[in-house]
Amino acid sequence: MERKIFQLGDVVQMKKQHPCGSNEMEIIRMGMDIRIKCVGCQHSVLIPRAKFEKNMKKVLRSTLPPEEASDGVN
Numbered sequence: 001m002e003r004k005i006f007q008l009g010d011v012v013q014m015k016k017q018h019p020c021g022s023n024e025m026e027i028i029r030m031g032m033d034i035r036i037k038c039v040g041c042q043h044s045v046l047i048p049r050a051k052f053e054k055n056m057k058k059v060l061r062s063t064l065p066p067e068e069a070s071d072g073v074n
Contacts, residue, residue: 006056009063011039015055018043024060 006012010027014036017023022040029035034052037044047055 006059007063010059011061012036012059013057015057023057 006027008027008030012025012027014023014025018025018038018040020038020041020043022038024039025036026039027034028037028044029046030049032049033046034049035044035046036052
C-alpha cells in the first residue's frame with residue numbers, strides 16, 4: 001500500500017467535494033486531528049487524522065521542494 005505524504009500548507013484533493021462544490025482543501029493544522037480549509041469558500045473543518053488519510057485522494061500542491069516530494073516511503 002502506497003503511503004501518501006502530506007504536510008502543513010499542502011493543498012490536497014479529497015474523495016468527496018465540499019458543499020460549495022470544491023474538493024480542494026488546504027492543510028492548516030496537523031496533530032492527532034487535522035484542520036483543513038476549503039480553497040473555494042474558506043470554511044475550515046477539524047477531522048481525525050485516520051479519517052483524513054482515508055478520504056484524501058492526492059496532494060495537488062505541495063510545500064516540499066520537488067526533489068524531496070519525489071522520494072517515496074516504501
